[in-house]
Amino acid sequence: MQHAPSLPEPSLPEADTAPALVASGIGKRFGSTQALANAALEVRAGEVHGLLGANGAGKSTLSRIISGHITRDEGSLSWRGRPLALRSTREALDMGIALVAQETSLAPDLSVLENIFLPELGRPGRLSYTGMRRRAQAILARLGREHALPLEAEVRGLSAAQRQLVEIAKALALDASLLIFDEPTASLSPSEVDRLFDIISRLRDDGRALIFVSHRLEEVFTITDRVTILREGRTVAASLPTAGLGQADIIRHMVGRELGAIYATPGPERPGEAGAMALEVRGLRAAPHVRDVSFSVRAGEILGLGGLVGAGRSEAAEAIFGLRRRDAGTIRISGREIAPRKPADAIRHGIGLVAEDRRAQNIVPDLTVRENLMLAHIGRHRGFGLGYGKRRARLAELLEKLGLPPNRLDASLLTFSGGMQQKVIIARWLLIDPAVLILDEPTKGVDIGTRSAIYRILREIADAGVAVVVISSDFEELLGVTERVVVMSDGISIADLPTAMLTEEKLTLLAAPRSSAGRTLAALEALVAEHGGSAFWALLEPGAEELICLGHVALPGAPDTGLSPGAAAHYADTGIPAALRAAAEGFVTEPGGHTSLVLPMRNARGHDLGHIGLTLPAGAPLPDAAELRARMEALTAPDPVSGDAP
Amino acid sequence: MTQITASLPSGLARIGRSLEMRMLGLALVIACGLSLLSPYFLTQNNIFNILDQSVVIGIVAVGMTFVILTGGIDLSVGSVAGLTGIVLGLALGELPIPLAILCAVAAGGVIGLCSGVLVAVFGLAPFVVTLGMMAIARSLAYIFSGQTAISSIPMGLSDIVYSTVLGIPANVLFLLALYALAWAYLTFSKGGRTIYAVGSNREAARAAGLNVLAYSVLPYVISGALAAVAITFSIAQILSADPLAGNQMELDAIAAVVIGGASLYGGRGSIIGTLIGVLIMVMIRNGLNLMGVSPFWQGTAIGSIIILALLAERLVNWRAAR
Missing domain, CATH: 3.40.50.300 (P-loop containing nucleotide triphosphate hydrolases)
Known part of the structure; x- marks a missing residue:
């Protein structure tokens, strides 16, 4: 077994860095369910590695195997070139591997300080609270969160974000060099997510290896360097650089079929069958x-x-x-x-x-x-x-x-x-x-x-x-x-x-939680309030000329765009086909006389967050397209990673 | 996959597996052992003696079974017996016998209702609630009685113990009738099955639309009322109501229920098992008395038997689980 990664080394320019963690051929069965079969993962020091997959793909199981919470049935794990046989989380922690779990493993009745150094309570000898306090301050300073945690407070009274910070500090107190974040943003507010991402990028710059488990695609695009995608317990895409990926690529891997076919089925109404x-x-x-x-x-x-x-x-x-x-x-x-x-x-x-x-x-x-x-x-x-x-x-x-x-x-x-x-x-x-x-x-x-x-x-x-x-x-x-x-x-x-x-792809797209949703919908409201007409937010699929509408705001009397939130449509079936085809090319007037502007939204790293469109009735004064574009860009600009988090 | 037992001729297999049968076996072994050790043990006189001694603790154990089946515990039964005994003693001075008994039983039921509501509605721990009730009831017993036993009990009360039907004393008949009734209720009524379901999986019972609240309170009411019934039989025998009566009765009752195979987590146990548990307890005490063992050693003996019975049960279950 030793350190022989069975996967082909991804052809990356920076691939000369040896991976810190190599998992290959991992299998795990729970009763009659095969949770993992031939799962593989490679993580380098100094990167944030996204671990993605649909519900039940085995992301959490793999994380828990790497962190020693459960043992694998088959496959090999190596850590810094040495084979890793974990029998407990204790051993994983001793090796420098820590899991920051969804459900935190903190003792609610102990203080923050005691929780950070909880693993040390199990060691013989006396505890020095003064020393621990000094070390805790140092750890928090390194995370840029010196004053975010009252060290003497009981953990019971902390917010979800603070608890998570305690977990991270706890891992760092043991000098963990691989941290696994399992759905870390699930119970955080947007600003807390920004702060967490700031911490994660500091940890990366420290040279630690980080695994980021999530199904929130926007966050994956924001924070990860490479991603590995699991499907039904198998690794279907290993160590793809995030920079070269789009939502469609990831969803295709998660679901396992080509996106092209997804709109093939029309929506037949079942006539006359509807009961009371x-x-x-x-x-x-x-x-x-x-x-x-x-x-x-x-x-x-x-x-x-x-x-x-x-x-x-x-x-x-x-x-x-x-x-x-x-x-x-x-x-x-x-x-x-x-x-x-x-x-x-x-x-x-x-x-x-x-x-x-x-x-x-x-x-x-x-x-x-x-x-x-x-x-x-x-x-x-x-x-x-x-x-x-x-x-x-x-x-x-x-x-x-x-x-x-x-x-x-x-x-x-x-x-x-x-x-x-x-x-x-x-x-x-x-x-x-x-x-x-x-x-x-x-x-x-x-x-x-x-x-x-x-x-x-x-x-x-x-x-x-x-x-x-x-x-x-x-x-x-x-x-x-x-x-x-x-x-x-x-x-x-x-x-x-x-x-x-x-289709599964459409469902996956629709179901993905979007942290930008609140902000974007507010922007739609503002657009319509200022300029009239109607505004929409949609994911466009230019090749197939189809879109999924994520949000739609219209004033009474606005031209009918044929869009409604949550619905998919062909360009040709909407009221604004010309504008959609000419997305991002300025105002386009349809044969019916109404005029639309469709603008792309991208995050700071250039990933597609969909398009925003404004449709005005015939004869309405057109705002300045360049100015609108600038405003949209300002909307999506704040990047939690590069920006100095509050 | 592994359902060998279910495919066996189910009657025999189920009897072999059932806890009551194992406990009945244990009871017989103890009876045989004691009859070898003391020739007097198996005489008719002594058997009636054992049954007679089973009445008070047996009645209390019925209520305790109901409570334990829901996953609760009632530590207050001994003190409630003491208090309701005093209520009975005082009431007998003013009221005819049946009404006085009714007063005492109602008082027991009301105390049980208080415990039940505190446990089921407010979600307090049964252990703590009934521990508090235990202290309250005992202190009220002393206050109402003026710290002395009430010995002005009318002779007529002793009829409920000493009259016989077909040669069987009335109190033993009452005990058997009570067990039959409780068994039928727990087995064949909606309420009885709800009590099991609540104790076994409260959340599932609630989600299936069962009346979890009512049937969590009811067992405490029954337990309190039966504590009063038990002390009535005791007072009828000794014609004196002592505020100290019923001391440590809860321990005997819990022990009998647990020996009878009930799980303290609720949902598992049976009224027949409890009866066997009561008989085992009383037989051991009786046998030790016959052999002239010091009463101070009897606690050790009873305690050991409880622990051994539980240990044996756990070992059997472990093997079954594997």
Whole structure:
């Protein structure tokens, strides 16, 4: 094994630097899931290396193997030319490898100082608090954050960003020379992200190796030097220089298909099949994860709720189901507004929820299969006894349909496979005939065979008139099962499209959280307020003459551009095809008389953030194109890395 | 994958696996051992003695089973028994016997309701809440009684112990009837199964629409009320209500439930197991008395048996898990 990287060395000008960390052929299996198979990664000292991949591609697993949290099943790891066999995080820390995790590993009741030097508490000998304090100050000074952390404060009271800083300081206290940041920006505000990036670039300039795990493409473009992309546990693109990449390249690697084919499918309306409106959610807010969610689903329809892990989909479902406090928004069942405060209320109105975490939220381990099946019935049942009798016929029918063995109803549910357990939980709800059934990651931990059975069942129950909502991070599944998809990103439902119009690539683009979104949308508002007409923000695909609209602001009476947020369109189907084709060439007047200016947005390193367009009605005074361009550039200019962070 | 046990002729396999059966086996082994050590042990007289001695602790253990099934614990039963005994003693001076008993039982239920609400609604730790109740109830018992035992108990009360049906004393009959009722409730009623579900996975029970709140409170009410019932039988025997009565009763009750195979994490256990646990405890105490073992050593014996029973259970489970 030693240090023989099995991957071809990337042909880079600076490739003469020997990699500090080489992982090759890494495999890891969890139960029946192969989380990693032949994953490889090479990281040099003095670089920020992005580790990318779709949901479940194995990014976190690989990080945790490198940091000693879990052991690999196969493959080799070497660190500074020596083979690395880690049995614990302790050993990884001793070697200088530290993970700055999403869920921090801090002791909330200890002070900041004690947390920074927590690993030293395990060493024999007396602690010198004065010495520790001096060293902590030095570390923070090196990060440029001298006064950001009260050393004596309890960690419990710190903000997410401060905790992260403690984690980083903790790693530096051990003189870690490889730091892995796993989704470090997930709970940070934009200015905190800027500060984190400042810290990361200082660490890089120190000559440390950094791994940046994220699915936020904008951040990847901002901070990383090279990226490695995983797909289904394999490395599909190794050490590509970020400078030469675009969003489309990365998404192509993450999804594994050519972008060209994505708009091939037209969006056929399913005529006459729409049932009555079953569930209608408007403006749902449940802080902090659900910010503004609206969607509706009709009887007989399968609606997908897509997005990245952490986009707030499960939380939205829980808020609808009465498991989570709602701050705002309305929920209507068959047109009647309801306000469930506990699941029993939601169930009474005909909602069922197959929650995401089967073991924690669905299975009652000490009850038999029969009792687990009957659990929702027990909740609905009025009367002293069990009342199983009245469900007997329906139960027999369901067992038959789901392929559950009727002779094992008295066994423990835990002796069944994950797929069988999931079928039992689905059957639990079907027994009480819900009007709306929400399934959160219904095939998580389910084998392939049972998966297709579950898809068939979903189709059948929808055909029987149930409104089905499927939450899934597996975009392929979402596209295969649903008729319509509502995409959520950062707690907001940003798009609502027929599945026929969608592809994995489009979903990935739509679902990507965009830290620039707030700023850009505000700019659209400002443009329209000043000049009138309408403004849009879109990702253009000039080769195929197609676009995905990310934001749209219009005054009443503005010319119809045919764009709406979250929707994809061919140039020819919009109201401004000429302007789109001539993007960035100044004002273009369409045959209809209205005039548009389309400008590219780039970040400071030149990466494409999409285009902004302004469309004015015929005869409106045209503003100065050059001045507008300058303003757009000013908007995207502040680069958190080169700029001196506050 | 590994479902060999499920494919065996399920009746036999399940009996072999069931905890009650193992505990029943343990009870029989202890009975055999004790009858070898003391010839008097297996006489009819002594068997009635054992049953008679099981009544008070057995009744309290039913309530304790309900509480433990939800994943809680009730440390206050002994003190509640003491307090409700005093309530009964005082009430008997003013009211006819049935009404006086009702007063005492209602008082026990109200104390249980307080504990249950504090635990289920406010999310306080059952251990701490019932520890507080334990102190309060004992102190009130002293205050209401004026620090002395009430010995003006009407003779009529002893009928509930000493009248017999078909040669079986009424208190033993009551105990058996109570266990039958509790077993039927826990097995065949919506409430009983909800108690198991709440103890086994509270979150799943809530998500399935079960009334988690009500069935988290109810066991404490039952436990408090049954503590009062238990002390009523005790007072009927000795015709005196002592504010100190029921001291350390919670320990015996918890021990019986745990020996009977219930999990202190909730969701697992059975009323039959508890009955067997009670009998094991009482048999050991009885046997040690017969053999003339000093009462001071009995604590060591009982404690060891509790720990050994738990240890054996853990070892069996480990093997089963592998």
